[in-house]
Amino acid sequence: MKKSLFILTLIFCQLIQAQDKNSIPVNKTLEGFLAVDFLSIDMPTNDLGTDEDHMGFTGIHYNLKFNNFYTGLGMYGAVRGKRGGFFTLGVNAGYKSYLSKKLFIDTGIHFGGGGGAGAPDGGGAFILPHLNLGLQFQKFSLTGGYSYINFFDAGNIISHQLNFGLQVPITIASANIDEAEKEFTIDHLKKSEWNRKPRRMSFMMHLNNLSVEKSATNQRGETLLGKTIRLAGFEINSYTNDHWFYFAKFDGAYDGIRAGYMNIILGAGYHFSFNQNRTNILTKFGMGAGGGGGVDSQGGVLIYPDISIEQHIASNIYLSVNKGLLMSPNSYFKTSTFGVGLKYYTNINGVLENYTTSNAKFKGFEVIVKQDAYFNAKRMFLPTENLHQISVQLNYFLNKNLYLAGQTSFANFGNAGAYAEGIVGLGLQSNYFMNDKVNVFVQGLIGGAGGGDISTGEGLIMKPSAGFNYKLNTNLALRGAAGYVKARGGELSSPFINLGVSYQLSFLNSK
Numbered sequence: 001m002k003k004s005l006f007i008l009t010l011i012f013c014q015l016i017q018a019q020d021k022n023s024i025p026v027n028k029t030l031e032g033f034l035a036v037d038f039l040s041i042d043m044p045t046n047d048l049g050t051d052e053d054h055m056g057f058t059g060i061h062y063n064l065k066f067n068n069f070y071t072g073l074g075m076y077g078a079v080r081g082k083r084g085g086f087f088t089l090g091v092n093a094g095y096k097s098y099l100s101k102k103l104f105i106d107t108g109i110h111f112g113g114g115g116g117a118g119a120p121d122g123g124g125a126f127i128l129p130h131l132n133l134g135l136q137f138q139k140f141s142l143t144g145g146y147s148y149i150n151f152f153d154a155g156n157i158i159s160h161q162l163n164f165g166l167q168v169p170i171t172i173a174s175a176n177i178d179e180a181e182k183e184f185t186i187d188h189l190k191k192s193e194w195n196r197k198p199r200r201m202s203f204m205m206h207l208n209n210l211s212v213e214k215s216a217t218n219q220r221g222e223t224l225l226g227k228t229i230r231l232a233g234f235e236i237n238s239y240t241n242d243h244w245f246y247f248a249k250f251d252g253a254y255d256g257i258r259a260g261y262m263n264i265i266l267g268a269g270y271h272f273s274f275n276q277n278r279t280n281i282l283t284k285f286g287m288g289a290g291g292g293g294g295v296d297s298q299g300g301v302l303i304y305p306d307i308s309i310e311q312h313i314a315s316n317i318y319l320s321v322n323k324g325l326l327m328s329p330n331s332y333f334k335t336s337t338f339g340v341g342l343k344y345y346t347n348i349n350g351v352l353e354n355y356t357t358s359n360a361k362f363k364g365f366e367v368i369v370k371q372d373a374y375f376n377a378k379r380m381f382l383p384t385e386n387l388h389q390i391s392v393q394l395n396y397f398l399n400k401n402l403y404l405a406g407q408t409s410f411a412n413f414g415n416a417g418a419y420a421e422g423i424v425g426l427g428l429q430s431n432y433f434m435n436d437k438v439n440v441f442v443q444g445l446i447g448g449a450g451g452g453d454i455s456t457g458e459g460l461i462m463k464p465s466a467g468f469n470y471k472l473n474t475n476l477a478l479r480g481a482a483g484y485v486k487a488r489g490g491e492l493s494s495p496f497i498n499l500g501v502s503y504q505l506s507f508l509n510s511k
Contacts, residue, residue, distance in 0.1 A: 057076050085261070087114050105131075122154035123415050125152060146162065208251060212225055250263075261292045284306045307323060319341075375494050379454060423448070462485070468480055
């Protein structure tokens with residue numbers, strides 16, 4: 001009898017263990033690549049008949065691969081010429097065909113919107129097809145070839161040029177969005193395909209003040225010396241080891257000057273920890289593009305040395321204070337920076353060898369690409385008309401229903417090519433219903449916006465909305481919404497609608 005009970009107990013334990021293993025979400029590897037490219041655009045002759053210097057245009061993209069096809073998102077910014085502050089956002093689609101083990105043809109198209117810096121960008125919509133030859137190395141590939149750009153919505157920028165690029169493969173481990181908020185023990189995960197070294201990352205929302213130190217002028221010839229440009233934005237850090245990291249930083253002005261200034265900075269840094277990891281000091285150096293809002297940053301290239309100190313305040317949240325410089329390489333535009341932010345640290349898609357907590361949880365994440373339509377968007381000087389823009393929103397779910405949101409948008413139709421937004425906020429969504437196909441949400445976003453003659457004052461806007469998601473499959477959903485956008489110091493006060501697609505997944509989050 002005892003022997004039978006022992007055998008039954010052993011079988012029961014094995015069944016439980018097997019069920020637990022089956023309950024761990026499948027690790028789906030998303031194959032993709034990060035791409036950086038550069039092209040020199042032949043700008044049109046100005047109204048005085050003078051030839052303008054070519055505009056150096058550099059882009060950063062992330063694409064997911066589906067066999068030989070790929071698709072993704074990209075942003076461009078001016079880094080040479082006289083159009084500092086010219087930015088765009090768009091979507092990519094392409095095809096790679098390998099001629100040999102190392103040689104391939106890359107053909108594709110980028111469609112987007114944007115502009116700025118007084119350029120003849122029309123409504124902002126443009127296409128950028130390319131036909132490139134690529135050379136594959138062990139850890140990266142180089143590309144080069146022909147490209148064509150056309151700001152076709154009443155713009156006057158049309159150019160044929162060579163382009164050059166660098167592509168680095170990046171794979172992302174993920175699970176279905178339905179697995180979000182499921183929690184598992186670390187010991188259990190160590191026996192699964194999630195037993196891998198995690199990626200240390202941080203996400204920060206911050207406010208920055210730029211105090212203009214050098215006698216720069218805006219594009220109307222007025223001095224900016226002594227002015228303070230107030231920025232809101234967010235920063236993402238990704239660690240290569242315990243100390244070294246690289247970062248991407250996005251900021252837009254909301255006060256201090258005429259709306260429209262923004263900057264995008266990429267760089268690397270070193271992380272010091274002490275006081276039992278409750279206090280951190282970070283040194284950073286970055287380069288990027290910036291301008292707009294009347295700021296003359298010449299070609300658009302900016303450099304950014306910075307030091308910040310962080311103090312732990314709760315769970316994985318730190319209060320950050322930073323001090324540094326943001327300036328053009330020749331110091332024509334030079335500012336002293338001071339900012340504060342809230343930063344959240346996490347380890348994603350793996351399990352630490354020396355862990356301090358017993359559990360890890362999957363967290364939901366959404367990437368949304370959509371088209372906005374603002375009705376009767378007020379202008380400062382031009383007649384009122386509708387405004388259309390391409391928009392990307394990222395949602396990080398704090399639980400099944402509450403999420404943090406960050407959104408950037410660029411005009412692509414409606415005679416406002418230089419208009420752009422960078423806003424953040426919170427959203428709340430329902431559980432899915434109607435056979436698990438539909439849910440509804442409300443969200444409120446706030447941040448900086450301006451350019452394109454849109455009347456946003458010094459740039460602060462508020463943007464509440466409500467909408468729905470209709471699930472197409474485990475990853476994709478149709479998304480629609482309606483809302484209202486209001487500028488605090490300007491006349492923009494418009495209802496809007498949008499329609500787009502949402503790509504949904506979840507990541508393993510181990511503290």
